[in-house]
Amino acid sequence: MNYSIETNDLTKKFGSYTAVDHINVSVKQGEIFGFLGANGAGKTTAIRMLCGLLTPTSGSGHVAGFDIMKETSKIRSRIGYMSQKFSLYPDLAVRENLRLYGSLYGLDKNDLERRITEMSVQLGLVDLLPRITGSLPWGWQQRLSLACANLHKPQILFLDEPTGSVDPLSRRNFWELIQSLSEEGTTIFVTTHHMDEAEYCHRISIMINGKIAAIDSPQALKDQNRCDTLLDAFLAIVEGGGR
Amino acid sequence: MVYDIEITDLYKNYSGEHALAGVSLSIPKGCLFGLVGADGAGKSTLLRICTTLVAADKGSARVCGLDTVKDFLKIRSQIGYMPQKFSLYQDLSVRENMQFFADLFGVKPKERDARMARLLEFSRLAPFQDRRARNLSGGMKQKLALSCTLIHTPAVLFLDEPTTGVDPVSRKEFWAILKELKNQGITIVISTPYMDEAHLCDELLFLHKGKVMMLGKPDELLAQYPYPLFKISSSSSTLTVPKSVALPNGIALIYPEGGNIHVAMSNKNLRENEILSLIKPILPKAESIEKIGPKIEDLFIYLLSEKKES
Numbered sequence: 374m375n376y377s378i379e380t381n382d383l384t385k386k387f388g389s390y391t392a393v394d395h396i397n398v399s400v401k402q403g404e405i406f407g408f409l410g411a412n413g414a415g416k417t418t419a420i421r422m423l424c425g426l427l428t429p430t431s432g433s434g435h436v437a438g439f440d441i442m443k444e445t446s447k448i449r450s451r452i453g454y455m456s457q458k459f460s461l462y463p464d465l466a467v468r469e470n471l472r473l474y475g476s477l478y479g480l481d482k483n484d485l486e487r488r489i490t491e492m493s494v495q496l497g498l499v500d501l502l503p504r505i506t507g508s509l510p511w512g513w514q515q516r517l518s519l520a521c522a523n524l525h526k527p528q529i530l531f532l533d534e535p536t537g538s539v540d541p542l543s544r545r546n547f548w549e550l551i552q553s554l555s556e557e558g559t560t561i562f563v564t565t566h567h568m569d570e571a572e573y574c575h576r577i578s579i580m581i582n583g584k585i586a587a588i589d590s591p592q593a594l595k596d597q598n599r600c601d602t603l604l605d606a607f608l609a610i611v612e613g614g615g616r
Numbered sequence: 617m618v619y620d621i622e623i624t625d626l627y628k629n630y631s632g633e634h635a636l637a638g639v640s641l642s643i644p645k646g647c648l649f650g651l652v653g654a655d656g657a658g659k660s661t662l663l664r665i666c667t668t669l670v671a672a673d674k675g676s677a678r679v680c681g682l683d684t685v686k687d688f689l690k691i692r693s694q695i696g697y698m699p700q701k702f703s704l705y706q707d708l709s710v711r712e713n714m715q716f717f718a719d720l721f722g723v724k725p726k727e728r729d730a731r732m733a734r735l736l737e738f739s740r741l742a743p744f745q746d747r748r749a750r751n752l753s754g755g756m757k758q759k760l761a762l763s764c765t766l767i768h769t770p771a772v773l774f775l776d777e778p779t780t781g782v783d784p785v786s787r788k789e790f791w792a793i794l795k796e797l798k799n800q801g802i803t804i805v806i807s808t809p810y811m812d813e814a815h816l817c818d819e820l821l822f823l824h825k826g827k828v829m830m831l832g833k834p835d836e837l838l839a840q841y842p843y844p845l846f847k848i849s850s851s852s853s854t855l856t857v858p859k860s861v862a863l864p865n866g867i868a869l870i871y872p873e874g875g876n877i878h879v880a881m882s883n884k885n886l887r888e889n890e891i892l893s894l895i896k897p898i899l900p901k902a903e904s905i906e907k908i909g910p911k912i913e914d915l916f917i918y919l920l921s922e923k924k925e926s
Contacts, residue, residue, distance in 0.1 A: 410783070411753075411755070411783040411784075411785050411786065412753035412754040412755040412756070412782060412783045412786055413752075413753030413754075413755075413756070414783075508630075508631070510655040510656035511655055511700070512654070512655030512656070513655065513656070534781060537780055537781060537809075539655055539809065540652075540653065540654040540655055540657075540809055540916070540920075541809075541811060541913050541916050541917060542654065542916070542917055542920045542921075543654065543655060545871060545872060545917075548872075549859065552856060553859075566781065566782060566783050566784060566787075567810075568784060569873065569874045572854060572874050572875035573854065573856075573872070573875075591854065591875060592852075592853075592854070592875065602874055603874070603875075604784055604812075607784055607785075608784060608785060608788070611783075611784075611785050612785060
């Protein structure tokens with residue numbers, strides 16, 4: 374089986390502190406994988422290693438078929454990354470941010486304009502194209518950030534808490550888009566603190582203190598912990614895990 | 617009844633956009649008041665006017681009986697404000713941040729030390745007091761920010777989405793802290809994107825495009841939900857709503873919720889097995905149906921869907 378993302382005892386230490394502790398994850402192409410955990414559990418560190426932004430201390434990993442230690446530039450052209458703190462330029466217009474990111478990801482002029490149109494329509498940004506990014510409410514900036522990460526049609530989208538504080542209706546719209554991307558074959562690797570959103574994932578993992586404490590489908594985790602909601606299952610696993 | 621916050625016909629424009637378009641409300645002392653609304657609805661603007669950071673274009677606001685324009689300095693010493701973005705000093709430790717804010721508010725040294733000790737224990741940050749703020753987890757940062765707003769024992773707290781980006785366990789702890797503060801008599805005005813948190817409030821305001829959509833106690837607002845609501849589920853899979861499919865007659869709303877589908881029926885005369893038959897063509901994996909009471913999230917979706925159509 375060719376996995377979109379695969380790790381083997383992946384570990385990251387900062388001095389004596391182990392942020393990520395021998396994690397093993399395998400994600401199939403087109404899967405929506407929820408990477409959950411309490412704050413400070415090591416999720417962002419793990420994602421940075423998978424994106425080739427941080428060198429692991431030990432263990433191994435492959436993303437889009439490439440080695441995360443030795444082939445990071447090949448990985449970066451095949452993935453999109455939306456970070457917790459967006460890296461949008463607040464004084465550029467929405468259209469300008471899209472053009473910038475599209476160009477950075479190597480799209481040529483024609484492809485770029487076409488993709489900007491497609492993404493604007495899909496994410497409801499058409500009327501906002503001339504607006505200055507910094508003047509938009511938070512939720513719209515997040516949509517723009519997603520659009521920028523997806524312009525070059527990456528194989529894998531890494532979404533680090535993509536919906537933050539956005540309202541329930543807008544969050545559903547986001548997740549409809551994520552589901553349609555998954556159906557088109559894009560692998561989605563997402564972290565979120567909204568447990569109702571985690572229900573949309575095919576499988577989720579829960580990190581506690583750098584280790585993966587549980588990894589299964591949302592339904593299986595609810596059944597195993599005899600809970601109706603993923604929120605309750607999460608609390609049971611994390612609080613039961615001696616936090 | 618003593619009102620800690622009184623807002624009358626508030627208007628605020630930003631470059632021609634109405635952030636607030638005629639908001640009026642009163643919040644009694646000791647109330648835990650929730651603000652919900654879509655992004656850009658006006659929640660942060662309302663909080664900024666109450667905390668005297670921004671002046672309204674029209675209308676008035678009084679906090680602790682004082683006018684937010686004429687008496688802004690007096691108000692600032694009586695309130696605490698936690699903005700949406702973490703705004704403490706990343707390179708100062710937990711302890712240093714708290715000392716800084718205590719000094720800013722003129723808290724006397726003896727009193728300051730006693731309060732800090734209490735707050736560090738209250739927020740369970742005592743073991744981390746020497747850790748720099750930048751090295752704290754999201755949940756811990758929010759607890760620190762909250763502690764810094766409490767150092768001068770304010771009568772009213774304004775919190776702008778304090779649990780965004782915070783994991784479920786830390787969120788639970790944060791709300792336990794808020795409940796304790798409420799029991800101490802502090803009035804709390806909190807905006808939140810989490811509908812389960814909205815239900816924990818004494819009173820709720822639903823804002824939409826700067827206007828009041830609904831205002832009242834959560835259970836009273838829920839009683840106004842107009843449709844019978846059903847949960848459709850499958851034992852084997854997460855259900856998804858098919859896109860671009862015409863909805864059968866009689867269905868007002870259909871949307872995903874926690875792995876299941878919620879269906880609001882405009883036709884109130886159908887029985888459960890009839891509804892399931894109606895839905896099966898568009899949701900072939902649907903297996904079971906159960907009538908449920910609406911939660912705040914269902915109410916929110918109904919209100920926003922109404923607005924889209926009108």
